[in-house]
Amino acid sequence: MSTMLEVNGLNHRYGGGEGAHVAVNDLSFTVETGQLACIVGPSGCGKSTLLRCISGLITPTGGEVKLHGDKVDGVPEDLAVVFQDYSRSLFPWLSVRQNVEFPLRWKKMSRAERKERALEALEWVGLPGVSNKYPWQLSGGMQQRVSIARALARRPALLLMDEPFASVDAQTRFDLEDLLRQVQLRNGSTILLVTHDIDESVYLGDRVLVLSKSPASIVADLPVDLPPEREQISTRESFAFVTMRSEVARLLHSPPGSSAASAVSGVAASTVSASAEASAAAADIAESEAAEKAESSSEAAVGENDNETRTEASNSH
Ligand SMILES: Nc1ncnc2c1ncn2[C@@H]1O[C@H](COP(=O)(O)OP(=O)(O)OP(=O)(O)O)[C@@H](O)[C@H]1O
Numbered sequence: 116m117s118t119m120l121e122v123n124g125l126n127h128r129y130g131g132g133e134g135a136h137v138a139v140n141d142l143s144f145t146v147e148t149g150q151l152a153c154i155v156g157p158s159g160c161g162k163s164t165l166l167r168c169i170s171g172l173i174t175p176t177g178g179e180v181k182l183h184g185d186k187v188d189g190v191p192e193d194l195a196v197v198f199q200d201y202s203r204s205l206f207p208w209l210s211v212r213q214n215v216e217f218p219l220r221w222k223k224m225s226r227a228e229r230k231e232r233a234l235e236a237l238e239w240v241g242l243p244g245v246s247n248k249y250p251w252q253l254s255g256g257m258q259q260r261v262s263i264a265r266a267l268a269r270r271p272a273l274l275l276m277d278e279p280f281a282s283v284d285a286q287t288r289f290d291l292e293d294l295l296r297q298v299q300l301r302n303g304s305t306i307l308l309v310t311h312d313i314d315e316s317v318y319l320g321d322r323v324l325v326l327s328k329s330p331a332s333i334v335a336d337l338p339v340d341l342p343p344e345r346e347q348i349s350t351r352e353s354f355a356f357v358t359m360r361s362e363v364a365r366l367l368h369s370p371p372g373s374s375a376a377s378a379v380s381g382v383a384a385s386t387v388s389a390s391a392e393a394s395a396a397a398a399d400i401a402e403s404e405a406a407e408k409a410e411s412s413s414e415a416a417v418g419e420n421d422n423e424t425r426t427e428a429s430n431s432h
Pocket residue numbers: 129130136137138156157158159160161162163164165311329
């Protein structure tokens with residue numbers, strides 16, 4: 116697998132002098148071709164700043180970014196970005212198809228080719244029948260699909276996504292997450308997605324990079340040990356998912372540089388599987404203990420309330 120993105124010693128400071136604010140602090144990582152890497156970090160830690168540096172929208176104050184080996188010093192032609200706010204990224208006076216075609220105008224291709232690419236991308240995102248509608252005639256989730264189609268139509272070397280599903284309702288969010296993984300698996304796209312939602316980072320990612328509080332630095336880089344094909348209910352219930360999300364939550368809530376955080380980051384992959392085994396064993400023990408207790412207390416507990424099993428829906432907002 117070749118390296119698509121290299122971030123080396125990246126720093127970014129806003130302003131100067133006493134009012135200077137360091138948003139990103141010495142970040143280094145790579146993303147391999149065909150990988151979907153998620154970056155998760157607390158609100159305000161510097162995630163968007165990192166994406167702006169990677170996309171060439173701002174020049175970092177230190178370090179460098181390379182896309183397929185070329186130093187980024189402006190917005191690369193073969194990079195696309197999907198933002199959270201779909202309503203501001205689509206042109207309301209253009210039809211859906213014209214919106215998707217829009218960035219292709221700067222590519223050397225005929226009108227017919229542009230149209231074909233746009234229709235193909237709309238099909239990838241499950242919107243084959245809306246090409247002549249206007250964005251304001253679509254639901255929020257459909258508009259975000261159009262934004263994704265517009266990014267994919269360019270066949271970018273790297274797709275950056277900044278909290279792409281944060282503005283849609285929970286069910287639409289699930290649908291869009293599944294759509295993204297399907298598209299990524301089918302097209303082999305390389306994607307770097309930023310989110311502050313722990314569950315989303317684990318569900319979507321082949322890998323999760325955990326950032327510290329501001330200024331952003333990398334606390335851990337964890338491979339996601341889940342099958343490529345994921346399903347909202349069974350994947351989220353799986354042992355590997357639950358273990359991993361706990362690991363990420365622990366890392367996010369440990370102060371950077373704390374012994375807990377550095378201990379985990381040093382042995383990221385092995386920690387996940389080791390703690391998975393330990394938790395499995397603990398769960399087995401707890402289950403058999405509970406069964407024994409239930410058996411012995413069942414005679415004495417006649418008339419008492421039924422046990423309630425409560426599954427807490429995770430929400431890391
Ligand atoms: N243009 C700017 N000038 C000065 N400071 C800025 C600028 N943009 C961001 N910052 C500051 O840099 C820090 C990181 O901001 P950034 O938007 O990158 O964080 P984030 O992790 O994406 O936040 P959120 O999760 O809330 O979207 C914040 O303290 C923010 O106030």
